[in-house]
Amino acid sequence: MTTSDRPHILQIGSLLPALETWLRERYAVGVLDEAPDPAAFLAEQGARFTGVATSALYGISAEQIAALPKLRVISCFGVGVDKIAMDAARSRGIAVGYTPDILNDCVADTAFALLLDVARATPEADRYVRSGLWAQRGPNSFHLGRKVSGARLGIVGLGRIGKTIARRALGFEMDIRYHARHAVADAPWTHEPSLIELARWADFLVVITAGGPGTRHLIDAPVLEALGPRGFLINVSRGSVVDEQALVRALVEKKIAGAGLDVFENEPHVPAELLAMDSVVLLPHIASATEETRLAMAQRVIDNLDLFFAEGRLVSEAP
Missing domain, CATH: 3.40.50.720 (NAD(P)-binding Rossmann-like Domain)
Structure with a gap:
């Protein structure tokens, strides 16, 4: 040609x-x-x-x-x-x-990286060591984290990537439930028709639903309220799916325990409040970013x- x-x-x-x-x-x-x-x-x-x-x-x-x-x-x-x-x-x-399909594994891996990071506070712990605070304050001076193995995992959206995340969770022996508009025929996990109830049940709520007008601010103040002060939010979908201001309020007021975020509403801009929080792990939209x-x-x-x-x-x- x-x-x-x-x-x-x-x-x-x-x-x-x-x-x-x-x-x-x-x-x-x-x-x-x-x-x-x-x-x-x-x-x-x-x-x-x-x-x-x-x-x-x-x-x-x-x-x-x-x-x-x-x-x-x-x-x-x-x-x-x-x-x-x-x-x-x-x-x-x-x-x-x-x-x-091509990016299923890497996005699922990133979701679990964020989940582990927020549960065990690994980025904060890294900063603690680098700053000299560990040497200054001594052994056992860093705060306790949360156990992931055996915890309750709620998945919002059970498409290709959602299923891959669920399979990752099996290795951690997690109890898995998911929310979608309809039950997924071939899914062995429990379908929860109510997003509020899924959030209330979950220790970790992972968001991996599609973006667009139909899911804008799907994760809103009532959902975060239901997730509660011991619950963590992980978002590897689209920034628009989470009401970012409601999330900031929930974190500031300690209505949830923390968040792991790969996406934001106004990328690459991130609310200043999130930048200042040790309970939040922030990534620059890199869930699929491997060579x-x-x-x-x-x-x-x-x-x-x-x-x-x-x-x-x-x-x-x-x-």
Whole structure:
């Protein structure tokens, strides 16, 4: 295929460097972020693009889709499609690919890293040693943590990643229940129809549901109140799922024991109150950020595009 024959792909946002290289090797790529005026760029050149490569971080808006009259396929780096205007894409028959399953293990690993960190206060303990306080105050001077093995784990959302987290918990002999709109047919764990009741029951509440308007502030003040002063919240889904101000209040007032957070409502900005709390472990949205997983995700973005332009179908089509 000559350069002039290659499908034209619009890249939205920065992507993994390897993925950007692979895109340029296969396609004629235009980078929206390099345009001084992105709206003017789309108005002038939007008609030449038949594909879009984006990520869960950037997505694509309905206005951007409207500016791409020949768009046939969107390939997204990530499993979150809440920033993709799915209704606009569906109304035009535009195929939307994403990268499911590939990142299940790493996100589940991160959920458990956060869970263990908040339960045993390992980041705080590390700071305690580095600051010299342990040497100053002596053995057995650091406060006690909480036991994870045998504890009660509540999972909000039992999709692919939620199931992987549950399987991790089996190794810790945890009692597992989950909340979802409907009971999951092949799940051996107890379905709790009431999120409030799940929170009231759980020692650790792990949030791994999809983002978007339907789950915005699903974890609100009443849920946190139910979780209680000995309960911990872990969020590895989307920042929008948790009412961040309600969470800050719950932590300040010690209505919950602590939180482990990989995602936030206004990334990369984090409320100052959270930054000051030893009971909170904060990560910069890195749940899937391993070399192996990110490269595999990049490959799926390419595979989705390659298969679509070759056969009109996707390896992984977004629901």
